[in-house]
Amino acid sequence: MTYDWTLWIVFILIGLATTLPRGSFIILGERASLPEGLQKALRYAPAAALAAIVVPDVVLVGGVVEVLNPKLAAAFAAVLATQVSRNPWLPFIVGMGVLLGLRHFL
């Protein structure tokens, strides 16, 4: 796949979307503060967003839910790898190994 110049606009927009939350209160200083309820709710944003990206990617094959597919098996293997070892490389080695192995043999 190749991308045209509009990709750079996307980068700049993503850059704004990532820098504004980081800069927010550091730049505003003591002139602003965040309500406690909102702070609590925001803590759940990363987990909800990560799952909303990962889960469809690993359970859908061509837009249909397919429970037995190499990607889901690879995802489980990666989860398992994070549980049994603190080696930061292991989930990637195991996950990619399962994905490519199953694709090769099935």
Place this chain on the structure above:
Amino acid sequence: MSPSFREGAREGFRVFLPLSVGLIPWALVTGMTMGGVGFTPLQAMGMNVIVFAGTAQLGTLPLIAAGSPVWLIVVTAFVLNLRFIIFSAALARGFHGVPRAERWLAGHLLTDGVFATCLEKMLSHEDPRWRLGYYLAPSLWSWLLWQVFAFCGVMAAGSIPKSWSLEFMATIALIVLLVPMARLRPMLLAALTGGTLAVLLRGMPLRLGVIVAIIGGIAAGFAAERWQGAAR
């Protein structure tokens, strides 16, 4: 540079150096994924410099590769970085007396690792120049590591065949980030709700389902926390 800035910088660097090794696999994986979705080295490093946010980069790469609408890509990046509003609010007092331009730089360079390392001293040391040095040294070191090892990853990806599906490394990376979060019950519920809703609502126009899923996940986690608190 004042002596106290330099002294703070030395101290911050000394504390952060051993932890910073943990950035290397992430930078390599991000680089390989950017190469895997078909970015040229220039495009990949452009994203790496402009965005400089691992989770947001890894999270948006599958969407960019799938040709998702731009607004969805941008909103996803924003949501993935929402946690930094909390970090930024926690650190804000530490930037009292620091000029505006340096604050923008500090904001752009804020990372999870630097936040965790610097928070305590940023709130307790009384000299603003010392604090700025203590914050900026680890931040700039992170930036350098991130660029160098992402570049190595991009270059490595170029010599690996397309059939190896390197872009799946982004998904694995997101899983590795998600698993430790999900150890807390309300967090697990937020993730399960977000994931399930994203699958169920995949038919919604403009991929709005992803956003609804994220909001639903946040609501579920927040409600579970309230309920857990009330049960105690």
